[in-house]
Amino acid sequence: METPSHEPVPFGAWPSPLSARQVHTSSTRRSGARVDGDTLLWLEARPADDGRTTLVRLRDGVTEDLSLPGQDVRTRFHEYGGGEVGAAADTVVYTVFGDQRVWCVAPGEAPRPITPDVGGALRFSCLRVDPARRAVFCLREDQRDPDAEPVTSLVRLDLDGTDDPGTELVAGRIRPLDAPEELAADVDSPPDFVADHVLSPDGRRLAWLSWNHPRMAWDGTWLWVGDLDDAGDLHDVRLVAGSEQESLEQPRWLDDQRLTYLSDVTGWSLHQVVDVTTGPPEPHALHDLELDHGQPRWRPDQSSYDVLADGRLVTTVTSAGRHHLAVLDPTTGESRAVASPLTFVVDVRVLGPDHVVCQACFADRPAELVTVDLRDGTTTPVGGLAWAAVDPGLVSLPEAVDWTSDDGATAHGFLYPPANAAVSAPDGDLPPLVVTLHGGPTSAAIPAHTADRAFWTSRGFAVLDVNYAGSTGYGRAYRRRLDGVWGIADVADAATGARHLADTGRVDGTRMAITGGSAGGFTVLRALTTTDVFTAGASHFGISDLTALVLDTHKLESRYPWGLVAPWPSGREVYEARSPLRDVDRLAAPLILLQGTDDRVVPPVQAEAMAAAVRERGLPVALVMFEGEGHGFRQVANRVRALESELSFYGQVWGFEPAGDLSVVEVENLPPTRGEAGGSGGTGG
Known part of the structure; x- marks a missing residue:
């Protein structure tokens, strides 16, 4: 990009060549x-x-x-x-x-x-x-x-x-749907969940994972093996590893007798090996690194590692929130890092003796499906197909930031400063901040270039992507920081992170927004109803009523809140007290809600109820419903509309005119002066 040659433009109102449609249709x-x-x-x-x-x-x-x-x-x-x-x-x-x-x-x-x-x-x-x-x-x-x-x-x-x-x-x-909640299940009961089964190389054995309510897969898991006859029926099923306090992931056969898998029994997800032909089985760890090598099993068939033809393992490793690949020798326990530009890796699959294929993220370009040469780390787009090149002037490189949260723990995140080489801001101007929250809440903020994040940074926004309490990649203890305090510890981490950036002069403390989807949307709503840090918020299919969530959601997560909030129904009062919908009288910042009409995870009634409550208080609110969409938006037109609506919302409540041709979202209860264009200052609420 050329050196700026025109008059300075306030942060947030920068013209950008990256439209919302380009974000979702570029590749x-x-x-x-x-x-x-x-x-x-x-x-x-x-x-x-x-x-x-x-x-x-x-x-x-x-x-x-x-x-x-x-x-x-x-x-x-x-x-x-x-x-x-x-x-x-x-x-x-x-x-x-x-x-x-x-x-x-x-x-x-x-x-x-x-x-x-x-x-x-x-x-x-x-x-x-x-x-x-x-x-x-x-x-x-x-x-x-x-x-x-x-x-x-x-x-x-x-x-x-x-x-x-x-x-x-x-x-x-x-x-049965009306079964009493005390109807417990133990290791000898039929499982509530089964996952990640694998056939042995000779086809004679099958291994799989199971777990039961009220635990999630990352709380306590069991590993089973059974023999297969010629018809494919199971015999001699036996338990080989796991407990209610140990999370297991991704079994893989090293040969016809030995299984490898990931276990967090030490507090970190590490590789273990067990010989399933011995009795009783005695698993042993391949290494003792205090680094996570896996990810919570939200979806089946994820592959955090794979087995090479010579028996070595190629595995992901998370260090300070960043991923890299490593080759692990199970006979010696020695691990060799693979030098490559990857910052996050998903679905590692062996492709020949020295290569893997994986979905990879990078700091300076969009994610791609690539092959990686394990000898030198060279990455090649699959099939020669690659994303469109990113203008270097629009690349905001992630900066790892840490800060002390309210409970004294160190919280983590990645800061993306404004980046648009064709524009400059007036002297002394500070950028508005958008704090982004991942879902899960056991997911992770990853240091990677994304087009939707560049949409904000190229317009003069700073973005803080927070790895709040409960996030993956920092060990089991960090993930367990959220146990019983969902809506408290995560909110504190986001709020103290935003304050840290404002106090150190990195962002404009009067224009700080918080945005997130699903569990992240719940944290958004809690932050707006329990703190005064943020002056705007955007909830994407977020949870506003914890009681409604625990009574009306899908099976996988139906008992998830038991560990995050309190057992149900004995903890009903905690659910009521921590539901943003019950605390809306404390809301003092404008709010936009974006919701799919076919969402089974967080039904649309939650967004509608929250919007009604905010509307009744006379506060600025926008409710955008997306017909036919579920938990997350897939149709391009809807994804474009969601991104443009959020930018339009910030412009209206903060009193500036966003650059570019974009649809304007209707904001109810907006004071007349608030929606007028001009300036980059102002506060929300």
């Missing part, structure tokens, strides 16, 4: 790589295809669409999806979003469904193709009984069938 998003011999498969979300996801195959140098035109390759398993694709010996299976049926693509055959059409009431994931048995071992979520919770089971599908609902191998626990 195809590729993810979910799978490897089948020399064949590589991945998922593509193409901007021109209105949010649908296409399954793509690269074989013998030829790239082709494998799913049929109009199909959306996505599962609604546990509402968040994951594990949509499986492949072996040139046979590929995948799930289609509309009816949730599993489809098969076999050599010489036209694509065909192999599961029945029951209106999406059967949802499949973690598809493991077994060519020898002509079967698929997979997870099934059964929602056919309206009077019971969905049942998660490990099942076997017939590759040659057309309407096979699955033969149960590990039957999930059936809980």
Whole structure:
């Protein structure tokens, strides 16, 4: 970019070449790589295809669409999806979003469904193709009984069938909707959840994970192994690792007898190995590094590491919030870091003796699906396909920042200062701050360039992405900092982080906004109703009523608040007291709510109730509903509208005119002078 040559422009009102539409249509998003011999498969979300996801195959140098035109390759398993694709010996299976049926693509055959059409009431994931048995071992979520919770089971599908609902191998626990909450489940009970099963190389054994309410997968997990007969039925099922206080992740076979997996028994997710043929099994750790090597299992079939042909492991490692790859020798425990520009890594899959394929993030360019040469760290976009180049003048490099929170703990985040080489600000002007909050709340803020973040920094905003209490990547103890204090510790971390930047002269303390989705949206609403730090907020499908959440959400998270807030129903008073909707009389800052009408995780009634309460108080509020969207927005037009609405909202409540041609969101109860253009100062509320 050229050196600025025009008059200074106040922070926040900078003209930017990056429009909201460009943010969401600049390039195809590729993810979910799978490897089948020399064949590589991945998922593509193409901007021109209105949010649908296409399954793509690269074989013998030829790239082709494998799913049929109009199909959306996505599962609604546990509402968040994951594990949509499986492949072996040139046979590929995948799930289609509309009816949730599993489809098969076999050599010489036209694509065909192999599961029945029951209106999406059967949802499949973690598809493991077994060519020898002509079967698929997979997870099934059964929602056919309206009077019971969905049942998660490990099942076997017939590759040659057309309407096979699955033969149960590990039957999930059936809980009537009106069952008393004291109906406990232990290791000997049928599981509430099953995940991440893997076939041994010789096909004679199957390993899998399970856990039960009220725990989540990252609280306490068990690892099981069973023998398979020629028909694919399980025998001699035995427990080999895990407990109610130990989280296990991602079993992988080192050979036909030994399993490796991740365990946080030491407080850090580290690699363990167990010989399943000995009795009783005695797991042992491969190393004792105080660094996380895995991620919480929100979705099945995530791959934080993989096994190379020579038995070494290639694994992700998190240090100070940043990821890198390392090669671990299980015989010696020695770990060698792979030097590369990656800052965050998802779905690592071995591709040959010295390469892996993964979805990678970078500090200075958008995420890509890449191959990585483990010898020298060279990264190459998959299939030669790459994102459009980013103008260096618009790149805001992440700066790691730490600060002391209210409880005395050190909180973490990444600061992205304004970046637009074609514009300058007046002397003495300070940028407005947007504090961003990830969901989960066990997810993580990652140091990476994203187009939506550049949308803000190129307009003169500073962005603080907070790894608040409960975040992943800093060990089990940091994640457990949120236990029982959700809506308190996370709010404190965000608020003290914003104050830290204002007190050190990095941002304008009168123009600090907080924004987040899902669990992050809850923290937004709590921050606006319990602190006076922020002068605007944006809740994307956020939780406003904890009582409504615990009574009306999907199975995976139905007991999640027990650990974050209090057991239910004995802790009802805590839920009431900590619900932002019950504390709206303390709200003193303008609020915008963005919500999908088909959201099952956080139903739209929560956003509507919050908007009504704010409206009744006479405070500035905007409610933007997105028809047909669930928990997160997929349609390009809706994602564009959400981003533009948030910018328009900040402009109106802070009294400045955003640059560019963008839609203007309607803000109710906005004082006439507040919506007028001009200046970069002012406060909200």
